[in-house]
Amino acid sequence: MSANSDSYVIGVDFGTLSGRAVVVRVSDGAELGTAVHEYTHRVIEDRLPGTDVRLAPDWALQSPHDWLDVLRTAVPEAVAAAGIDPARVIGLGTDFTACTVLPARADGTPLCEETPERPHAWPKLWKHHAAQAHADRINALAAERGETWLPRYGGKISSEWQFAKALQVLEEDPEVYARTDRWIEAADWIVWQLTGVETRNVCTAGYKGIFQDGGYPSAGFLTALNPGFAGFTAKLGQELSPLGGLAGRLTAQAAGWTGLPEGIAIAVGNVDAHVTSAAADAVRPGQMVAIMGTSTCHVMPSDQLAEVPGMCGVVRDGIVPGLWGYEAGQSGVGDIFAWFVDNGVPASYTRAAEERGLSVHAYLTELAAAQRVGEHGLVALDWHNGNRSVLVDHNLSGVIVGQTLSTRPEDVYRALIEATAFGARMIVETFEKAGVPVEEFVAAGGLLKNRFLMQIYADVLRRPLSVIGSDQGPALGSAIHAAVAAGAYADIQQAAAAMGTRRDDAYLPDEARADAYDRLYAEYRTLHDYFGDGRMLHTLRAIRNEANG
Ligand SMILES: Nc1ncnc2c1ncn2[C@@H]1O[C@H](COP(=O)(O)OP(=O)(O)O)[C@@H](O)[C@H]1O
Numbered sequence: 001m002s003a004n005s006d007s008y009v010i011g012v013d014f015g016t017l018s019g020r021a022v023v024v025r026v027s028d029g030a031e032l033g034t035a036v037h038e039y040t041h042r043v044i045e046d047r048l049p050g051t052d053v054r055l056a057p058d059w060a061l062q063s064p065h066d067w068l069d070v071l072r073t074a075v076p077e078a079v080a081a082a083g084i085d086p087a088r089v090i091g092l093g094t095d096f097t098a099c100t101v102l103p104a105r106a107d108g109t110p111l112c113e114e115t116p117e118r119p120h121a122w123p124k125l126w127k128h129h130a131a132q133a134h135a136d137r138i139n140a141l142a143a144e145r146g147e148t149w150l151p152r153y154g155g156k157i158s159s160e161w162q163f164a165k166a167l168q169v170l171e172e173d174p175e176v177y178a179r180t181d182r183w184i185e186a187a188d189w190i191v192w193q194l195t196g197v198e199t200r201n202v203c204t205a206g207y208k209g210i211f212q213d214g215g216y217p218s219a220g221f222l223t224a225l226n227p228g229f230a231g232f233t234a235k236l237g238q239e240l241s242p243l244g245g246l247a248g249r250l251t252a253q254a255a256g257w258t259g260l261p262e263g264i265a266i267a268v269g270n271v272d273a274h275v276t277s278a279a280a281d282a283v284r285p286g287q288m289v290a291i292m293g294t295s296t297c298h299v300m301p302s303d304q305l306a307e308v309p310g311m312c313g314v315v316r317d318g319i320v321p322g323l324w325g326y327e328a329g330q331s332g333v334g335d336i337f338a339w340f341v342d343n344g345v346p347a348s349y350t351r352a353a354e355e356r357g358l359s360v361h362a363y364l365t366e367l368a369a370a371q372r373v374g375e376h377g378l379v380a381l382d383w384h385n386g387n388r389s390v391l392v393d394h395n396l397s398g399v400i401v402g403q404t405l406s407t408r409p410e411d412v413y414r415a416l417i418e419a420t421a422f423g424a425r426m427i428v429e430t431f432e433k434a435g436v437p438v439e440e441f442v443a444a445g446g447l448l449k450n451r452f453l454m455q456i457y458a459d460v461l462r463r464p465l466s467v468i469g470s471d472q473g474p475a476l477g478s479a480i481h482a483a484v485a486a487g488a489y490a491d492i493q494q495a496a497a498a499m500g501t502r503r504d505d506a507y508l509p510d511e512a513r514a515d516a517y518d519r520l521y522a523e524y525r526t527l528h529d530y531f532g533d534g535r536m537l538h539t540l541r542a543i544r545n546e547a548n549g
């Protein structure tokens, strides 16, 4: 690859609160410069920008202007930080949160530009959860009709996805729905802005758009949901583009925004979680990448097709062309630790952490790390933000068992970390039981910084953990896809091998601790089965909702 030794690609990761650009050397994946742009409107949850229009609970919107600002600011800043000649940039790739989806005109104009006072005209962020009732109807009807696509999503689709959100638009604002020529993932919309051509990537279409075996849900199914929904799929993409493919070339206008040469390769859009596999060079069957942060996404290529209970989805070519791509998830991980730090720690602990110059997380971790496995006498269920896999039930809640008058904050903190590790083991075991082997567990994301937590995962999973070598996995992954789209490598696997970074066996399980954890995990499973049917936790939620009026 010496011909590439002085050429560069750019990866742009569009997150929930900000967008990040990274400049990467094509020959070896070295990250030379990076810049972040915080979105001006962040997550729009209360009021539509520039209006008095208030939003209902569970709404979460974004502004397309914020995304374009990332191209205008973070990209040139990253190039400047890298100190490279922009003329040497041969391609740019992007990844986005998903399912972040918007209604647009036939030319790509977002509807919120025409009618900014209409909530449904705005892009719905992935965590817009106000379409739950619509998802419930889709699931019930699909189960009743025995739709073959339903098992590909572990038996349930999510309220976050394209069909649920679009049905909400149709039923709550039919006029906006009628004006929607294109219902498009932000992942594809941003590529449209860069290239001037509309493409649709297989990843979001498959995981979020129910595209399976060459088609979307049938018109008969959609009519049964709502006759007005019959023609919905005409607003989606019909021809899908492969990951790592060339979506088009940078237009003169987008060259002006970014300061990059007109005509460079722009990669087909992708999802932040899935693109991280390339960054970790974990694109072979059985390499499960866990992107561990606020929540955890698990993605894994496989040559086996199986119906794994409670997975988020399995999509042909969904991570790399030629393989099935699986996704599963834990809806609360770092968020649970944050909840405990914010709500469960006395002032004396906060002061002690401050005096030591540590974050409360780091302080609790240090105290918890001094314990032997099981010493706290606790076991917890990691369902404070519901359960995505394997139960797919957002109405479950957290449980902590075994507390006494001598239970201390570090005990609970440790039990919560262990609970998330047990949740991860449950996912791995569910895949294996369904006939999809997990050969390697590769950790990525913000929680890598907690080494004690990572060791717990190795001990609980009873397997060595590999870790990604970059702290900006998605942006690096997007840069790798850009290198493929630009023709520098034949495929994603080759590019990932040269440019991705993974440390094998970074954490090894300790036999004695793993044995001790087996006993606790058995108790976790018992609790999981007992509370997992929802009888008690749903009742508690209903009582809470009634009490809150
Ligand atoms: N030392 C720590 N140990 C465990 N969790 C931590 C620690 N520091 C921060 N966190 C948690 O990490 C999460 C942020 O992870 P990060 O990967 O940076 O974010 P995101 O998932 O939003 O990309 C927060 O939920 C926070 O509670």
Ligand SMILES: O=C(CO)[C@@H](O)[C@@H](O)COP(=O)(O)O
Residues within 6 Å of the ligand: 015, 016, 096, 097, 098, 099, 126, 271, 272, 273, 293, 294, 297
């Ligand atoms: O749901 C998916 C992928 O399927 C993510 O895009 C979504 O959870 C957003 O993740 P982040 O909060 O950006 O880590």
